[in-house]
Amino acid sequence: MDERVPRDFETLRTTILERRHSLPKRIAQIAAYALDNPDDIAFGTAASIAASAGVQPSTLIRFAQQFGFDGFTSLQQVFRERLRERNSSYDERLAALRAKAEEGAGHRAIFDGFVAAASTSLSDISRALNDTHFEEAIALLAKAETIYVLAKRRSYPVASYIAYALGKLKIRNQLVESAAGLNAEMIAFATPRDAVIAISFSPYAPATIDETRLIAEQGVPIVAITDSSFSPLAQFAKVWFEVAEADFGGFRSLSATMALAMALTVAVGEKRRDAGRKRKA
Amino acid sequence: MDERVPRDFETLRTTILERRHSLPKRIAQIAAYALDNPDDIAFGTAASIAASAGVQPSTLIRFAQQFGFDGFTSLQQVFRERLRERNSSYDERLAALRAKAEEGAGHRAIFDGFVAAASTSLSDISRALNDTHFEEAIALLAKAETIYVLAKRRSYPVASYIAYALGKLKIRNQLVESAAGLNAEMIAFATPRDAVIAISFSPYAPATIDETRLIAEQGVPIVAITDSSFSPLAQFAKVWFEVAEADFGGFRSLSATMALAMALTVAVGEKRRDAGRKRKA
DNA sequence: GTCAATATGAAATAATAATTCCAATCTATA
DNA sequence: TATAGATTGGAATTATTATTTCATATTGAC
Numbered sequence: 001m002d003e004r005v006p007r008d009f010e011t012l013r014t015t016i017l018e019r020r021h022s023l024p025k026r027i028a029q030i031a032a033y034a035l036d037n038p039d040d041i042a043f044g045t046a047a048s049i050a051a052s053a054g055v056q057p058s059t060l061i062r063f064a065q066q067f068g069f070d071g072f073t074s075l076q077q078v079f080r081e082r083l084r085e086r087n088s089s090y091d092e093r094l095a096a097l098r099a100k101a102e103e104g105a106g107h108r109a110i111f112d113g114f115v116a117a118a119s120t121s122l123s124d125i126s127r128a129l130n131d132t133h134f135e136e137a138i139a140l141l142a143k144a145e146t147i148y149v150l151a152k153r154r155s156y157p158v159a160s161y162i163a164y165a166l167g168k169l170k171i172r173n174q175l176v177e178s179a180a181g182l183n184a185e186m187i188a189f190a191t192p193r194d195a196v197i198a199i200s201f202s203p204y205a206p207a208t209i210d211e212t213r214l215i216a217e218q219g220v221p222i223v224a225i226t227d228s229s230f231s232p233l234a235q236f237a238k239v240w241f242e243v244a245e246a247d248f249g250g251f252r253s254l255s256a257t258m259a260l261a262m263a264l265t266v267a268v269g270e271k272r273r274d275a276g277r278k279r280k281a
Numbered sequence: 282m283d284e285r286v287p288r289d290f291e292t293l294r295t296t297i298l299e300r301r302h303s304l305p306k307r308i309a310q311i312a313a314y315a316l317d318n319p320d321d322i323a324f325g326t327a328a329s330i331a332a333s334a335g336v337q338p339s340t341l342i343r344f345a346q347q348f349g350f351d352g353f354t355s356l357q358q359v360f361r362e363r364l365r366e367r368n369s370s371y372d373e374r375l376a377a378l379r380a381k382a383e384e385g386a387g388h389r390a391i392f393d394g395f396v397a398a399a400s401t402s403l404s405d406i407s408r409a410l411n412d413t414h415f416e417e418a419i420a421l422l423a424k425a426e427t428i429y430v431l432a433k434r435r436s437y438p439v440a441s442y443i444a445y446a447l448g449k450l451k452i453r454n455q456l457v458e459s460a461a462g463l464n465a466e467m468i469a470f471a472t473p474r475d476a477v478i479a480i481s482f483s484p485y486a487p488a489t490i491d492e493t494r495l496i497a498e499q500g501v502p503i504v505a506i507t508d509s510s511f512s513p514l515a516q517f518a519k520v521w522f523e524v525a526e527a528d529f530g531g532f533r534s535l536s537a538t539m540a541l542a543m544a545l546t547v548a549v550g551e552k553r554r555d556a557g558r559k560r561k562a
Numbered sequence: 563g564t565c566a567a568t569a570t571g572a573a574a575t576a577a578t579a580a581t582t583c584c585a586a587t588c589t590a591t592a
Numbered sequence: 593t594a595t596a597g598a599t600t601g602g603a604a605t606t607a608t609t610a611t612t613t614c615a616t617a618t619t620g621a622c
Contacts, residue, residue: 010408025599026600039365047579047580055600056600056601056602058581058582058583058600058601059599072581084320108410110544111415111540111548114543118403126393126396154442156445157441161435164434250449251449251546254539255540258536259396259536262530266531271388326609327610327611328610336570337571338611339572339612340569340571342612354609
């Protein structure tokens with residue numbers, strides 16, 4: 001038998017799930033109960049847990065031993081540690097992640113760094129988002145005939161998700177891609193009754209800037225997502241959002257931009273539904 | 282004296298702070314310790330807590346009685362209850378936001394919901410990521426000649442970001458896009474010396490499944506990012522990651538997948554740099 | 563400074579909980 | 593279906609932990 005003792009909850013969980021089907025009936029019964037009610041394991045006594053799970057206390061100990069612990073008590077530690085960690089405040093956990101990532105403890109640190117960067121970006125934007133601008137942008141996009149989505153390079157993933165979501169919501173949209181170099185022609189169809197979501201971060205992709213200028217000159221209203229008031233996008237936009245993404249290892253997070261983009265998209269969908277209902281009534 | 286027993290942590294906290302200055306020295310010492318280290322009170326034994334706080338166990342019991350409890354055990358219940366509640370608060374918050382958004386509580390609720398969904402996903406994956414699998418995936422991808430990136434629809438934004446990042450890191454890669462319907466031909470070039478990152482979530486895009494199968498049959502090793510062990514991708518993959526993304530308003534967050542994807546990419550870049558250095562030395 | 567009231571320390575005791583052990587019961591295999 | 597091996601139930605045992613007790617120290621009022 002594998003003698004390594006799962007020290008943390010997730011490892012234990014994985015191990016349990018792996019062996020799930022080869023466990024004796026009562027042991028499996030406890031395994032299921034433990035994963036369903038981890039809090040009870042953390043706080044209960046062997047007797048009380050055994051009763052809740054419908055087994056004998058001795059079986060509970062056998063369960064612990066089955067997974068390499070020397071008794072119920074040390075198994076319980078894992079469930080308690082989990083609660084402690086979970087409970088430690090968000091910021092504390094972030095700080096810990098960041099510290100670990102910085103001292104460069106292997107590849108796991110890279111992962112932790114990206115998680116930390118994403119979390120930071122999210123809490124930043126959550127504080128910074130201007131409700132008025134947000135409502136303006138939604139109003140503007142909701143009345144557009146077609147929504148053009150414009151972004152290259154690093155911002156392109158966001159644009160493609162917006163396009164996907166708009167499609168799902170049955171909102172006419174056009175992702176301005178550069179595959180065949182026909183962007184200028186595509187843009188030429190846009191009218192002031194349409195609208196644009198443009199996304200670009202420093203260093204601003206020249207193509208995005210040019211196309212945004214072009215489309216702005218045709219009188220199409222623009223909602224921009226960018227990273228500072230000096231951004232060339234800001235001057236063309238009716239409404240613009242400043243999103244500060246934390247970076248790690250040279251790559252910036254996209255999580256805040258994604259959250260904002262999704263919120264915009266879904267809110268536009270809702271606003272349209274409401275408007276449609278009202279017209280009918 | 283007030284004989285009502287504080288049943289919840291906040292009441293207890295307030296009561297302690299009120300009486301702080303009229304407490305005997307050692308009792309006050311415990312009071313301070315308890316408010317500073319609530320987790321220790323929740324999980325420790327009377328003896329261990331007393332030792333940490335620098336008092337006798339009996340004093341700890343007197344402290345409990347001072348505040349109307351009949352002993353240490355019932356005092357401890359309050360600290361345990363607090364952990365239980367705190368622990369569930371994240372999911373509850375998300376549920377509350379969902380409800381609020383549904384009853385039409387403005388667009389800000391939608392935004393908050395997406396931020397919460399992203400945060401939840403991040404903290405989930407941060408806990409769940411298996412270090413061993415992560416290292417295996419990096420090793421596998423680092424030695425590939427070309428990395429093929431395969432994802433459609435909802436997962437496509439992640440794929441495009443991976444491709445962008447790989448390009449920046451000067452790692453040869455091929456995003457399998459469906460623009461001209463030449464995917465099969467593109468895949469045919471892949472050899473066992475290459476590797477694949479495939480991403481798909483339920484409902485799995487049939488094209489992704491088919492292409493993954495095809496490329497797996499050619500002996501190309503596959504790293505999959507998907508959402509459960511039942512995923513059809515899992516069976517083709519050498520290594521696979523389970524990523525549970527929270528959803529909001531029908532759209533799932535991508536933040537956890539993004540963080541994982543970025544971490545993989547950058548880690549592969551680092552591993553290659555290290556390998557290159559070693560060869561030269 | 564003395565005395566009573568209060569607070570504290572340390573060990574003894576009581577209570578509770580974990581673990582072990584053994585008999586009984588299943589399960590798979592020949 | 594007989595039998596070895598694994599699994600389970602339940603009581604006995606052991607360990608741990610909370611609580612009580614009592615001697616000692618400290619504090620504050622007179």
